Amino acid sequence: MTVRDALNSALDEEMSADPKVFLMGEEVGEYQGAYKISKGLLEKYGPERVLDTPITEAGFTGIGVGAAYYGLRPIVEFMTFNFSMQAIDHIINSAAKSNYMSAGQISVPIVFRGPNGAAAGVGAQHSQCYAAWYATCPGLKVLCPYSSEDARGLLKAAIRDPDPVVFLENELLYGESFPVSAESLDSSFCLPIGKAKIEREGKDVTITAFSKMVGYALKAAEILAKEGISAEVINLRSIRPLDRSTINASVRKTNRLITVEEGFPQHGVGAEICTSVIEESFGYLDAPVERIAGADVPMPYAANLERMAVPQVEDIVRAAKRACYRSVPLAAAA
Amino acid sequence: MSFTSTTKFVQPLPLNTTSARSNDHKPFLDPFKPTSFFGSTNKLRFTSLAKSHQANLHRRSAVVAVSEVVKEKKPKSSTNLLITKDEGLVLYEDMILGRAFEDMCAQMYYRGKMFGFVHLYNGQEAVSTGFIKLLKKEDSVVSTYRDHVHALSKGVPARAVMSELFGKTTGCCRGQGGSMHMFSKEHNVLGGFAFIGEGIPVATGAAFTSKYRREVLQEADCDHVTVAFFGDGTCNNGQFFECLNMAALWKLPIVFVVENNLWAIGMSHLRATSDPEIWKKGPAFGMPGVHVDGMDVLKVRDVAKEAIGRARRGEGPTLVECETYRFRGHSLADPDELRDPAEKARYAARDPVTALKKYMIENNLSSEAELKAIEKKIDEVVEEAVEFADESPHPGRSQLLENVFADPKGFGIGPDGRYRCEDPKFTEGTAHV
Incomplete structure (x- = not known):
């Protein structure tokens, strides 16, 4: 199973399990995802749950966070995490700190996901790892899958998690295949967050x-x-x-x-x-x-x-x- | 609604005979009639929303009037041409250069000579040429990730751009920038920016500098203008609005040029934008907004002349929406499956390079042979650029650690208590920093 398919199946299963879960981002719908992670989801769940946004990271990330405040479970896709810099205010200030500031009244169950780290030949602005950046911030969980099992188990865990999760994928791993156990293909499969x-x-x-x-x-x-x-x-x-x-x-x-x-x-x-x-x-x-x-x-x-x-x-x-x-x-x- | 008297779209010039917009009587201000807007055949999902809203229609601007002038200048006789022969040849050469260069980039990309994201400009040449060829060397240009041709129009040598794309040390950024990050201090190309909207504040800052130099530093002759290029997708981005506001507020010498090619990768402009007429956002911020046929270099040039003139005279910014089309996918990695082949064909028939050629010949501004000679010359320039790039050396190892700071002491002090840049290994590129 490729990492791409693992991520796709995790999204599919969690969207199917919980109607509050929706996916938004640039090119996630009609284009089927810039890296085809959301392939087939528009067809299956419709444009209301697979939202193509204009190129406005700050705007749509803020909308996602607001939706999470109000009871939905958004998955915000960044075409690459480099672009999350334009929305970092919403990730840090709006998402990560709200539960604390509201003394537990406002939880923010949201997943920010997309490719992170160096790709190949795309220059300085498209090649940076943000693991340490986001991991420095209290209130966020930061996950970095390697294999297909990781991708499936951690993404499913992230979507079910009641807190904001930054989910850092890697473009160069999307096409890579890993053997997966029967257990990890079960729709209830989940990996614990915080365990190496x-x-x-x-x-x-x-x-x-x-x-x-x-x-x-x-x-x-x-x-x-x-x-x-x-x-x-x-x-x-x-x-x-x-x-x-x-x-x-x-x-x-x-x-x-x-x-x-x-x-x-x-x-x-x-x-x-x-x-x-x-x-x-x-x-x-x-x-x-x-x-x-x-x-x-x-x-x-x-x-x-x-x-x-x-x-x-x-x-x-x-x-x-x-x-x-x-x-x-x-x-x-x- | 009487649009015939107010439409931005003036009579098409003879070079533009197949224009989808040639029907001037068609009201194109209704954003909810998707098929009537531009040439896009993309369908909007929502069919019955608000009625048309043309509140700004009567707020006509000075620049708009210029478009009317263009209409009156309908070239029928050779005494009333829009350009001189020499101007025409300059424009033609620049457009051919842009086209030939990008075609070569595609070849070289597929041969593995360049890598990463490469966004080609084919189809949009009239915008780059129409604006930049009116600029002085001191004037600055800020571009996007689709920046090769802006750099070429501004005078960066083709070999330096090609070499940059090859990742060679002779590139305009010594192979440290790449396709999406073209800079040339000499030519005042202030960069290609890879994020949507990112270049706009930089451009606004450059324009601010011109004004500051004139008014604060008392450099009375500083009348430098900045032109910011960006696409339709960017016009939904907050930085666009933030900068329109500040540029108008401070009357900055800047021209905001929207290259509306109707598609933001796979997102149709009509699906992304509540009111797709971008030019109307100019008046909302207190600056003129102009809509021009971006497939027609002469029309672009006429509007550009007035907008740049306004900026140079200190009369403030202008927003210009150029309706154009990219003939290739978003990047060379884009399968380009969402755009309707009929839509592509319609714009291909309006190729701005062919149109200028036709205009030049029909108006006896140039002969077929003369234009052929230009094409041949440019082919040689591009060939030479490839050879140059191919033969150029890869950046040396030492380059890895250079240019991070203007002052090498920015690397700080090493464990031995001395500046890291003083370590001989630093210049060898083997220092541990």
Whole structure:
């Protein structure tokens, strides 16, 4: 099952289960979604529940939030999350803070979803990861699916959730196929929000990643395995709330940590994970934490520069080796 | 309702014989008669809403009067032509350049020489040429993601634009911008902006600067004008309205040019906009609003002349709606399945390049051979641009870390206590920043 089909089926099932759920955004209806995630939904649910909006992020996001205040369960699609910058006021101020400000009277069950992170060759304004941005904000939940199972289970959970959820997909994963269990195809299937998944068990080094980077981390783990390093790969799934206990438990086992993300390094997801590990498992660390992130520059257009600006499998392999090899003499000394 | 005397649409010029709008008696102000508006055959879902509302119809503006002048200038004799031969040749060359360049982009995209989103301008050349060829070098242009041709019209060399698209270091932004982000300080191309409406405030700021320089910095001769290009889809965006307001309020030297090609990717203008006549939003903000046939470079040019003149004279902004059409999909990745083939064919028959050629020849402004020579010359320019781009080097590794700040010290201080830019690895592009 492709990630695209997983997302499409999750939308379809949740719209079918709850008539309060509706989808709005640019090109979600007649065009069938800019990336065809909403394919067939207009036909099935009609233009009242699959709303083509004009190109007015601030306007239609605000309308969605207002609808959530008043009892509906909107799904707002951003053609890419880069465009959510034009509507961030509604996501942060209107959606995330209302429950708190109203002392629990106004909940905002809304999902903001769309592709996030670097695509290919689309330049600085279309290639940015917003995981850390939204994850910094109290009142929001931030999910980043990797596989088809993630996409289905997390999107269904997000739609059913009573709080605003920022759901960060990845354009380059839409067409990728993953095996799915029979269980995850059940219409009642849901994944817990705030729980990471150990994609691959290991004992020498922990690698945390989310979205597309999980795939890279798994590839790196394979390479490392051939060189005798056993890497444990954690698919974070949820950036906020962050599954600190899974991460720390893993680090206490492997004693080494590599964090991987496509976003900018400063104040990134990796920074938060490092802090958590330093705070909670400092005594268990046998090597400095390695943090792999996108280059601290706006995304360049030229393909060769672009490749240098995002983490690659080799970067992960190198960092893991550094963490391990460096620890050998230290361990010997101890 | 008597529209014959007030319609923005003047008598079509001879070059425009197949115009869908050639029927001047057809009232096109009723937004709920979709088939009568523009050439779009898209059907509105709602059939019975409000009655027509032409409150602004009588608030005619100075610029509108200019359109009437165009009507009177109906060129029947060679002594009453809309352009001189030289002007005509300049316009023709610019339009051919725009067309040939974009056609080449499509080829190069499919050959994998350029990547990402590439939005081509085919069909809309009369707008870029009609406006920009009236500008001075100091005047500025702000564009959208469909920006190659605006840059070309403004004088950015084809090779620099092509090279940019190839992601090469000789590109106008050294391969750091890409298709949607063309900038040229030298030519005052203030950027292609990839978000809808995003460029409008930037353009308004540029116009503000001209006024500021004149009035605050006492540069009396600063009469620079800014032209902001954007599409019909943008006119539903708040930034558009915010900037119309401020530009009128402060009488800024700006022309808001709507390239209404009737489609925002797959969203028909008629499905997106409560009152599809965009030009009417000008008077609502206290500035003239003009509607012009954007498939006719001479009509565009006439309206542009007056609007730019107004701005230059310090009389404030103008909103110009150019009815045009893109001959290709939204981008090269768009399967373009929603637009009616009949609608496409109708606009294809009104190709602005062919129309100008016809006008030039019929009015003895140019010979077939002369125009052919221009086409040949442009073909060579575009070929040369491709060769240049192809042979140009990829950006060096060091470029990755350059230009983030004008001052390299913006990268801050490294763990060794020194500025990161002083680290030799910084210029090698291998520093950890």
